[in-house]
Amino acid sequence: MKTICFYFQIHQPFRLKRYRFFDIGNDHYYYDDFNNEEIMHRIAQRSYIPANYTLLEMIKNSNGKFKVAFSISGIALEQLEIYVPEFIDSMKELAKTGCVEFLSETYAHSLASLKDPIEFANQVKMHDDKIEALFGQRPKVFRNTELIYSDDIACQIADMGFKGCITEGAKHILGWKSPNYLYNSAAAPKLKLLLKNYKVSDDISFRFSNYEWSEYPLTADKFIGWIANTPESEQIVNLFMNYETLGELQPRETGIFEFMKALPRFAEEKGIGFATPTEIISKVKPVDSLSMPYPISWADEERDTSAWLGNVLQNEAFEKLYSVAERVRLCDDRRLKQDWNYLQTSDHFYYMCTKHFNDGAVHSHYSPYETPYEAFTNYMNVLSDFIVRVEAQYPAEIENEELNALITTIKNQASEIEILQKELKSAKLEKQQAKTKVETSKSKAKVTANKNTKATVSSKTTTKV
CATH class of the missing domain: 3.20.110.20 (7-stranded beta/alpha barrel)
Structure with a gap:
């Protein structure tokens, strides 16, 4: 069928x-x-x-x-x-x-x-x-x-x-x-x-x-x-x-x-x-x-990634954006992370495409800019401000190796904290179980004592009669 x-x-x-x-x-x-x-x-x-x-x-x-x-x-x-x-x-x-x-x-x-x-x-x-x-x-x-x-x-x-x-x-x-x-x-x-x-x-x-x-x-x-x-x-x-x-x-x-x-x-x-x-x-x-050794896409006759990364403008913007990826992942600034998502959208790079731009191609049809160069300039201005904000939290002076070491340290600390939390939780559970066991034993002992007391009283009453 x-x-x-x-x-x-x-x-x-x-x-x-x-x-x-x-x-x-x-x-x-x-x-x-x-x-x-x-x-x-x-x-x-x-x-x-x-x-x-x-x-x-x-x-x-x-x-x-x-x-x-x-x-x-x-x-x-x-x-x-x-x-x-x-x-x-x-x-x-x-x-x-x-x-x-x-x-x-x-x-x-x-x-x-x-x-x-x-x-x-x-x-x-x-x-x-x-x-x-x-x-x-x-x-x-x-x-x-x-x-x-x-x-x-x-x-x-x-x-x-x-x-x-x-x-x-x-x-x-x-x-x-x-x-x-x-x-x-x-x-x-x-x-x-x-x-x-x-x-x-x-x-x-x-x-x-x-x-x-x-x-x-x-x-x-x-x-x-x-x-x-x-x-x-x-x-x-x-x-x-x-x-x-x-x-x-x-x-x-x-x-x-x-x-x-x-x-x-x-x-x-x-x-x-x-x-x-x-x-x-x-x-x-x-x-x-x-097997597809090189990336393919839906776009254009070439069916490759050139619609987004096919010229110098696009690659410059792309490389500069991802150069701060590690720093953004380290921060916990919600607004910064939101901008990071919005600036990664592929459309921004699509607008910079120079292929067939002047012959009414689909690239120019969807673009809010008059030219790919205007799209590039506008995006790079925004990206420059974004990077200033990122580097205010994690300065550019920190090399990637140092940054990676810092990330590794943070991850290790997170793992250690997680292990300690599990151990603490386990210890609390054991303490609670021990406490419950003691209380149960006391309760049983009390019940047994009460029974013995009642039995003694009952025996004395019977003897007296």
Whole structure:
């Protein structure tokens, strides 16, 4: 039986306000609250909320046969809780159906997996704690920022306990192979890989309302027919896309919601089902292993990381940001740690991309800046102020070796404290048990004495009579 796996990504960054050189050291608030609120409200009203109700209707009308998965960054969840709490409520309603799976990712939607394994692991845990607190699910399948994946990252993902990972079905990796199978990682054989079928995903995301497309208009029966006509052995079709596809990238008037609602009915007619990523990796056996020595992503023709780290500007900002990672982890300043998360978001580096910027490419479409150079200057001004704040707590004069030694000392002290607390707890328990034992013995002795006293009195009474 052929199976469709739908997964939607939800992410919005905390966009930075215009931050001048002269603001460094004087203004420690970096965000464009007005723009962030306006964008989140607009997208939620046009896309996220109506899409949630559409999917809920699809689940109910199909008697639970329609399944879907979401990957929601922690950064997006924070903004949704602040600006659109009704979306969180509608997502909780979806979660209650049992037909929705939440995927793991980095809390800050960051590129930490490419630079800092400790930060990467911390953010994944932070994200999954947030998902579990809000929706009552602990993610079991991982989806990295921008679908970035490599053999090295696979090992990190497997070490964190995940059984499956979602990534791009990149042509230069697959070659003649199809993305419509389950694979496993060559570097971490127990990690199963679900690969995005970017052609059919993009048919919905980017070509659905394109009048110049040869297949326009795209109807639900035509789309399901394409999937049904794939080779019999190809049992999985992974449709991965941004949630804004529904209502924002493809506005309501294009018929995108009606298209979605019709999919389960036509799928059932063709004997095609729906499943979540966890259901697939638990039921389907991998057909082959894939090795990816270099990082891949969903972006551009290259399907690599050049959209975020492809030029000197991006790499300069990236290296400078992570140069203070150890110091930030040492501090307990809540505001500083919050800014650290917000500044790691991959969007900031995406805005600095110079590839095809002037020809109307997707990079310029999503950027709030007029040029990548403006994006770089603004970010670096903010980052300079942030680093001043970090170094106020842990001065730059402290070399990394000293810092690492300090971290080791702190960790050792923490371990010693934990051991001592356990010993103290054990000692208290033993003392309490001993006290209880003594009190029990006293009670037994008292009861025995009372019995003896009663027996003596009874004997004297009998003798007297």
